[in-house]
Amino acid sequence: MSHCHIYIQSLRQRGYRVTPQREMIIEALADSAGHVTAEEIFAQVRKRTRAINLATIYRTLDLLVETGFASRLDLRDGYAVYATAQHGPHLHLVCKACGRVIDADHSLATPIDELLREQYGFSPDLQHLSILGLCADCLGSSAAGSSAAGSSAEGKSEEGE
Amino acid sequence: MSHCHIYIQSLRQRGYRVTPQREMIIEALADSAGHVTAEEIFAQVRKRTRAINLATIYRTLDLLVETGFASRLDLRDGYAVYATAQHGPHLHLVCKACGRVIDADHSLATPIDELLREQYGFSPDLQHLSILGLCADCLGSSAAGSSAAGSSAEGKSEEGE
DNA sequence: AATCTTATTGCGAGTATTCGCAATAGAGAG
DNA sequence: CTCTCTATTGCGAATACTCGCAATAAGATT
Numbered sequence: 253m254s255h256c257h258i259y260i261q262s263l264r265q266r267g268y269r270v271t272p273q274r275e276m277i278i279e280a281l282a283d284s285a286g287h288v289t290a291e292e293i294f295a296q297v298r299k300r301t302r303a304i305n306l307a308t309i310y311r312t313l314d315l316l317v318e319t320g321f322a323s324r325l326d327l328r329d330g331y332a333v334y335a336t337a338q339h340g341p342h343l344h345l346v347c348k349a350c351g352r353v354i355d356a357d358h359s360l361a362t363p364i365d366e367l368l369r370e371q372y373g374f375s376p377d378l379q380h381l382s383i384l385g386l387c388a389d390c391l392g393s394s395a396a397g398s399s400a401a402g403s404s405a406e407g408k409s410e411e412g413e
Numbered sequence: 414m415s416h417c418h419i420y421i422q423s424l425r426q427r428g429y430r431v432t433p434q435r436e437m438i439i440e441a442l443a444d445s446a447g448h449v450t451a452e453e454i455f456a457q458v459r460k461r462t463r464a465i466n467l468a469t470i471y472r473t474l475d476l477l478v479e480t481g482f483a484s485r486l487d488l489r490d491g492y493a494v495y496a497t498a499q500h501g502p503h504l505h506l507v508c509k510a511c512g513r514v515i516d517a518d519h520s521l522a523t524p525i526d527e528l529l530r531e532q533y534g535f536s537p538d539l540q541h542l543s544i545l546g547l548c549a550d551c552l553g554s555s556a557a558g559s560s561a562a563g564s565s566a567e568g569k570s571e572e573g574e
Numbered sequence: 575a576a577t578c579t580t581a582t583t584g585c586g587a588g589t590a591t592t593c594g595c596a597a598t599a600g601a602g603a604g
Numbered sequence: 605c606t607c608t609c610t611a612t613t614g615c616g617a618a619t620a621c622t623c624g625c626a627a628t629a630a631g632a633t634t
């Protein structure tokens with residue numbers, strides 16, 4: 253990938269060391285289209301070399317998040333996914349029914365950003381903002397299916413699809 | 414605690430079974446002032462009985478979150494904290510420097526709520542919204558220099574921001 | 575009160591992620 | 605190019621949480 257190089261340089265300039273592991277992880281992340289798990293990055297990098305450890309993947313991904321190259325998203329299912337932040341900041345809308353992650357326009361958060369700064373002196377990191385909820389599809393299907401009738405002990409623990 | 418009782422009844426009416434474990438967990442959660450971890454609830458309940466298992470704590474807390482009695486907040490440090498939702502919905506502002514959790518007014522999210530529904534057909538679950546960032550104190554101290562604020566951050570990683 | 579159904583619990587094993595520490599290897603200085 | 609300093613890696617153990625399954629017990633029914 254082309255502009256990985258630029259980012260790798262930027263890492264070095266900031267005083268971080270550029271190791272082959274880091275390069276490969278950055279490239280693997282940049283190659284992946286959407287959101288990937290640490291395990292997927294691991295598998296990807298493992299194709300190229302055996303000299304890589306899962307802990308290094310996690311540490312590097314954390315570093316990338318801290319430095320702003322990537323964003324991390326903790327899904328409720330017990331794992332996290334990462335994505336490059338190259339295409340600019342965006343919000344993550346996580347559907348708690350189907351698990352899909354929708355990227356929403358970052359500017360939607362502008363009002364809340366300003367309010368938080370004004371009223372709480374809090375400087376939010378909105379690149380890391382993820383919002384749990386129901387996507388349009390799941391909202392539609394759950395409304396069509398059963399309209400809030402006598403739901404006894406059946407539907408409660410069911411989640412996902 | 415007083416209105417635990419009401420909630421326990423509500424659970425039963427919704428078709429869930431009310432077990433001593435659940436009662437004790439609910440009471441322990443309601444007793445705790447702010448945000449507590451599953452482990453803290455476990456310790457609390459354990460004082461009263463040995464008949465409790467950590468997995469049950471997690472399952473019950475999840476149930477409470479699903480039914481709206483509690484809210485869950487995944488902290489980046491690898492654990493989650495829970496709080497009752499009795500005092501109404503609110504946003505969680507999580508400071509990534511000192512780890513503090515500030516409860517902010519729920520209405521701040523109204524604009525984004527509306528925009529998400531209009532533009533994406535997405536129905537956000539804003540009781541579960543947590544926003545990562547820097548609190549006023551940490552923002553001030555990182556600008557001013559060094560203060561008593563920073564607690565867990567290590568060496569270099571915090572300078573970069 | 576005895577019975578029945580099945581939701582819930584406890585347990586132990588499994589998963590995703592983090593941590594501590596010794597060994598390795600970047601990057602600047604000589 | 606070599607040396608030095610220390611950031612980074614790999615490893616295995618620890619942590620926080622989840623899951624599958626058999627045993628238990630809530631709540632409805634009789």
